[in-house]
Amino acid sequence: MRAALALFLFSTAALHGADLALTGATVYPAPAAQGIPDAVIVIHNGHIAAVGPRAVVPIPSGTRVLDCSGKFIVAGFWNSHVHIFTPVLLHARDASVGELNEQLDTMFNRCGFTTVYDIASVLANTLALRRRIESGELRGPHILTVGEPLWTEPPIYVRDYLTSNGIQIPVVTSAQDARARVKALGKDGANGVKLFTGSLQANGKVSNMPLEMVRAGVEEAHRDNLPVFAHPQNVEGLEVAIRGGVDILAHTAPDSPPWTPEFVARLRRAHMALIPTLTLFDFEARKAGASDEEREQWIDKMVSELRAFSQGGGEVLFGTDIGYTDHYDTALEFTLMSRAGMTLDQILASLTTNPARRFGFSGKCGRVEKGTDADLVVADDDPAKDVTALSKVRFTIRQGTIVYSSP
Ligand SMILES: [Zn+2]
Structure with a gap:
């Protein structure tokens, strides 16, 4: 004894x-x-x-x-938008401690992230990584995860990567299907749910999720106290996210008209938080070979959305979409958040107290x-x-x- x-x-x-x-x-x-x-x-x-x-x-x-x-x-910081989805992290069970620690250092530890929210990955693999971290075998953050996302079509920009890594995430076909998928994810240990209410397709087309499907997924998630994230893409994707009861926008929206105070007030009435991921748009513009001027214009648009949201009193959660992007340094995100008029206290809240409160960890961290x-x-x-x-x-x-x- x-x-x-x-x-x-x-x-x-x-x-x-x-x-x-x-x-x-x-x-x-x-x-x-x-x-x-x-x-x-x-x-x-x-x-x-x-x-x-x-x-x-x-x-x-x-x-x-x-x-x-x-x-x-x-x-310690939260990054509320990451993906456990890099070639190394996708082998959470078999990769060596050295390989995984190096990747965890590069993505998370050296940036001060002690908690991360993975908002689309392979659930079983992400849970395996979390177990190895929590056992003390690996050095890494506390991971919360949504596992596999729900979409009506996979976005164009992840298709090749999914295929080359042998990952299949089925499309959602009905409200009933959305409900069943959310229920299964919760049972398998997901902490939240991600809906692609808008999913970018070839030639700039967007596959939007029908409202009844969003509502069904959200209702099932909330029954289990799981927060729901949405990738909106365009105005219709924003609209169904708001009307469907989604909790968190995973990005500012590239294909949306400017955000007015009235629109921000609607988001607030819906208790919607926003993860700006401004660095992502710099990354995407560079990837697309945009000119410096085009890139700046695009970023300015995203900065304006964040400014409208923040000045309207919206709750901002820091997030960078790393794991999808490989832009791990956080300086640019802080610079752009400042450009949107956010003060140090507001930025610090987005990294600490806001996510801790939003995800039920006040009193434990933040x-x-x-x-x-x-x-x-x-x-x-x-x-x-x-x-x-x-x-x-x-x-x-x-x-x-x-x-x-x-x-
Ligand atoms: Zn993402």
Whole structure:
């Protein structure tokens, strides 16, 4: 009995890492909260045991100390739009620890992401990756996933990739089918549902999901408390998402007229959150060989949609679509979000408190606060001076374990 207990305690400690104290940094505990200069954060069993000015927070003897003098600490970031879909990550069961860790570092750990929402992948594979991370075998973020998306036609830009990797995701044929698919995904362990309410086809055509199909999928998902994401593509895709009760727009919409205050008010009445993925449009414009001028115009349109949404009081969730794109650096996204008029507090909220609240993790993460998971980002520079400091991560800490340390 005693041996079993000792073993249990040991394994818990191994998973969470030894106790740790971060000293000397300026801590921004939450968006809009006052910064704490020369702070101490004490981490015990993967949780924050204490946080405050050095003068009032004692460091228990024997605790390992990480000197963070001159640095800046915020809560660990969420990326609410990623895909566990790269050639390496698609082999979550068989790929080596080295290969997977390298990919997880490149995509997530070095950017400060301690939680990611995968919004289209292969569910069984993504769950296998999550298990290997949660067992402590791999260094990576907490993964939430929707698994396979629902679409009336697969989008043109993923067809070749699906075929070459032997992945088949059937089309949804009716409202009843949508219901059955959502039910099965929930049973198999998905945390949410993704609907392509608009799916881009050849020659700029869009296959839109009929409203009754959207409604059926959403109703079934909400019965299981699963949030529903939509890829809208055009105005019709936006319209059925709003009327169908979707919770989160996975992108700004490339083929939509400008977003008016009235339209934003409708989105808000529908309790719709928005993931801007502005970097994606830069990536796509470059891929399509657009001129610099065309690319800027396209990005300006997306920035305008985010500006209208944010200034209208909409809830923004940070997300970049990595795993579909390979633009892993987050500086451009922060720059474009600022260009849309978002303040540091608003951007920080989109990375921390907004997704934590939206997805039911308030109290567990999203703030640097006693009792929450010790999910932290240590940055070299002050984000209050330049928001792109959030892209220059010195350490990423997940549940008290340092999962990334910049060279
Ligand atoms: Zn995506």
